[in-house]
Amino acid sequence: MTDTDGTDSAARSLLGAKWKPRILAALAQNGRLGFGDLQRELGGISNKVLSNDLEDLLEYDTVTRDVVQEQPVRVEYELTAAGSDLYDIVERMADWDAQYVTGAGRPTLLIAEDDVRQIELYSLWLSATYDVVTATDGREALDALDASIDAAVLDRKLPVLHGDEVADAVRGGGEYVPVALLSSEQVRPTDVSLSADLLLSKPIGRTMLENAVAELLRFESLSPAARDVRGRRHRLAFVRDQLGATVEETGPFADAAEELARIEAERSVALREREPWRRLVDESGDALTEDADAGG
Incomplete structure (x- = not known):
């Protein structure tokens, strides 16, 4: 049993914001995303708000931030286990709306x-x-x-x-x-x-x-x-x-x-073209693999 007041919990604070639940949803549905990817998925969010909200989510270990390129700096964000559990709460809230909210909120x-x-x-x-x-x-x-x-x-x-x-x-x-x-x-x-x-x-x-x-x-x-x-x-x-x-x-x-494999490959190529640093990371990984094979 915990003494924490649920009405003043960290989860409530995070999910009560406008954009944080949407950030969680974007990462849950798409996997790892860069900063620009998140902006495109969300639409309408400013650089400052997205940056601040990501910092809050990082503080509670709900997302990870990986630097995939140093110059210029490129990062990717991904849900942690805690973030996935928090997204489950978001989905349960939507299910609650569907069950109990009448009128426009009832599908x-x-x-x-x-x-x-x-x-x-x-x-x-x-x-x-x-x-x-x-x-x-x-x-x-x-x-x-x-x-x-x-x-x-x-x-x-x-x-x-x-x-x-x-x-x-x-x-x-x-x-x-x-x-x-x-x-x-x-x-x-x-x-x-x-x-x-x-x-x-x-x-x-x-x-x-x-x-x-x-x-x-x-x-x-x-x-x-x-x-x-x-x-x-x-x-x-x-x-x-x-x-x-x-x-x-x-x-x-x-x-x-x-056909599905082709579509998924085209989506992957389009993503790399939107964020060219992804191609550099892939090529670096291929080069490391080749070096390791040659060394073996």
């Missing part, structure tokens, strides 16, 4: 399922936390998907328009809505290319559905590029888990894995 979820009994069950599970909108066919679901919807769970075998078609329309539209596709069908290698952020199998239990919706809502906080990469990773992992390692030898899976 709106679309559930599209042609089985009325399933809709009633899913709504019962989720309505305590979310405002639930329902649809029983694909056309109705597509009509409901406007700016008021924060996330959607679509059955793949909807009448009129299949869930896949609705997801394709959402992906091609101007307004991003994170989508999960729910299916009782046999998973196929081509499912890696579906227009969904998450793939789910029927039958689905309450905890799994609640976790999936929470994950969908986290997609909204990511950049478009990060959302795309995370969705691709999930689909590949889901199909591999369902069909086994041999699926990696199929054309659709291999093509999707190759």
